Amino acid sequence: MTIPEAAFSTQWTPQDLPREVDVAIIGGGLMGCACAYYLSKAGAKVLVLEKSTLAGQQSSRAWGFVRQQSRDEAEVPLMQASIGIWRSLERELQTDLGWRNDGCLFVAGNEAERDGYESWLTVARSFSVDTVMLSPREVANKLPGYAVPQLGGLFTASDGQAEPTLVARAFAMRARELGAHIVEHCGAKGIDVAAGQVVGVETERGYVKAKTVVCAAGVTTFRLLKLLGIALPQQLVRGTVARTTSGPTLSGISTIANGVGFRQRLDGSFNIADDAHVDVDMTLGHLRALHWYAPSLWAHRKSFRFNLNGACLTDLHQRLPWSESSRLGAGIHQRNPFTPPNDKGLGTAMRALKAAFPGQVNTQIADRWAGGIDVLPDGIPVIDAQTSPRGLAVATGFCGHGFAMGPIVGKTLADWIDSGDPGLDMHQLRLSRFAEGDVKPPSSLF
Numbered sequence: 326m327t328i329p330e331a332a333f334s335t336q337w338t339p340q341d342l343p344r345e346v347d348v349a350i351i352g353g354g355l356m357g358c359a360c361a362y363y364l365s366k367a368g369a370k371v372l373v374l375e376k377s378t379l380a381g382q383q384s385s386r387a388w389g390f391v392r393q394q395s396r397d398e399a400e401v402p403l404m405q406a407s408i409g410i411w412r413s414l415e416r417e418l419q420t421d422l423g424w425r426n427d428g429c430l431f432v433a434g435n436e437a438e439r440d441g442y443e444s445w446l447t448v449a450r451s452f453s454v455d456t457v458m459l460s461p462r463e464v465a466n467k468l469p470g471y472a473v474p475q476l477g478g479l480f481t482a483s484d485g486q487a488e489p490t491l492v493a494r495a496f497a498m499r500a501r502e503l504g505a506h507i508v509e510h511c512g513a514k515g516i517d518v519a520a521g522q523v524v525g526v527e528t529e530r531g532y533v534k535a536k537t538v539v540c541a542a543g544v545t546t547f548r549l550l551k552l553l554g555i556a557l558p559q560q561l562v563r564g565t566v567a568r569t570t571s572g573p574t575l576s577g578i579s580t581i582a583n584g585v586g587f588r589q590r591l592d593g594s595f596n597i598a599d600d601a602h603v604d605v606d607m608t609l610g611h612l613r614a615l616h617w618y619a620p621s622l623w624a625h626r627k628s629f630r631f632n633l634n635g636a637c638l639t640d641l642h643q644r645l646p647w648s649e650s651s652r653l654g655a656g657i658h659q660r661n662p663f664t665p666p667n668d669k670g671l672g673t674a675m676r677a678l679k680a681a682f683p684g685q686v687n688t689q690i691a692d693r694w695a696g697g698i699d700v701l702p703d704g705i706p707v708i709d710a711q712t713s714p715r716g717l718a719v720a721t722g723f724c725g726h727g728f729a730m731g732p733i734v735g736k737t738l739a740d741w742i743d744s745g746d747p748g749l750d751m752h753q754l755r756l757s758r759f760a761e762g763d764v765k766p767p768s769s770l771f
């Protein structure tokens with residue numbers, strides 16, 4: 326598997342860690358890198374700890390959709406603010422991010438889909454998002470040559486797309502220029518707390534004092550929180566994506582149609598994925614927190630492919646005393662989890678795209694990869710910098726749609742840590758909702 330342009334060169338890594346920082350960030354994904362940038366800009370002394378390579382996990386493996394439409398209401402104000410940042414982000418970070426502000430379109434292939442998409446218009450109106458329902462003719466105008474019968478589509482002109490392999494890295498580069506210490510191949514083993522206050526972080530290269538620790542460790546976050554006695558019902562699913570060779574220009578719109586999600590870059594290549602399914606590779610770990618998911622699993626069952634495969638054996642092996650996980654410690658778990666792409670699903674997606682644009686899409690799959698997606702039972706993330714213990718901030722559980730939110734998550738956390746005010750109402754995304762049992766059913770689990 327190749328993750329194009331994903332990794333930072335390790336020569337960037339300072340060998341010695343600072344002894345003390347204002348904020349230590351665990352996880353060098355998009356959330357960690359964006360937060361590091363905005364905190365550094367505000368003058369904080371920041372350390373980013375990445376157990377592997379920067380943006381080596383979800384943040385470089387996303388489809389690249391940047392959308393407000395069809396989101397849970399709790400995320401919409403954040404996404405509106407995020408779109409505002411995306412529009413000028415290439416200028417702010419002084420680099421190409423593959424940003425295209427050409428909209429997002431979900432095409433309805435049947436009445437149930439159309440009704441589902443239409444129902445989101447109520448949310449759009451209440452937040453003044455520019456989402457509209459297009460007629461079949463209007464969809465045909467947006468997607469010339471689209472040959473599958475359709476009943477219109479949900480369209481948001483202000484949505485867009487960007488290149489996941491570039492964005493976290495760009496934030497990290499600029500944060501580093503502003504003085505942030507960014508360290509790859511150095512995991513955080515645990516967060517140190519004294520008298521209810523975060524006081525530091527234990528790393529693979531020693532101890533670093535910090536009164537604030539941001540835990541943005543993707544699918545490993547629940548493990549770090551468990552060491553603090555905090556139960557987060559986070560789970561893992563697997564999504565697969567392919568990049569194709571270049572084809573003729575179809576559209577710059579991030580589109581879901583005929584069961585395939587696709588976006589076309591300016592060079593003509595597409596990112597494509599099977600929109601209808603993600604894989605759940607069953608492990609003993611899936612029994613943990615099952616009661617949180619059981620009520621919605623049945624309703625969303627068609628979206629999941631449940632597999633009993635090598636992941637189960639790997640999970641059993643990782644529980645043995647001589648395993649990598651035992652050696653690295655519970656907070657790091659695995660350095661580079663193996664995530665194989667689902668080729669069958671990709672074949673289906675490719676056929677669906679070709680059938681949708683007959684004679685137009687003569688491209689081949691040039692590269693493919695998969696990523697472990699961190700989900701939470703209510704389908705919305707935890708973004709919280711005012712929790713217990715004091716000084717702990719958490720950004721995790723983005724349920725397969727956090728790439729679009731990355732810039733605003735980084736900025737919101739930085740503002741919250743720096744000034745005590747996140748600038749937006751973050752109540753619905755608080756960490757304590759699980760302990761309080763204040764968890765609503767998900768509109769979508771990924």
Ligand SMILES: Cc1cc2nc3c(=O)[nH]c(=O)nc-3n(C[C@H](O)[C@H](O)[C@H](O)COP(=O)(O)OP(=O)(O)OC[C@H]3O[C@@H](n4cnc5c(N)ncnc54)[C@H](O)[C@@H]3O)c2cc1C
Pocket residue numbers: 351352353354355356357374375376377378379380381382383384385386387388389390391392511512513514541542543544545546549563564565566656657695696697698720721722723724725726727728729730
């Ligand atoms: C296949 C796929 C398609 C997607 N498509 C989209 C899309 O089109 N649009 C969208 O908005 N979102 C999409 N997403 C979701 C999006 O990519 C994620 O929500 C987002 O990247 C999450 O960023 P993160 O920083 O929280 O996590 P990650 O990118 O996973 O970063 C977490 C980092 O923490 C590190 N880490 C873990 N434990 C430790 C430790 N103990 N010490 C140090 N470091 C540690 C990991 O190595 C990792 O690099 C997709 C995701 C996938 C997998």
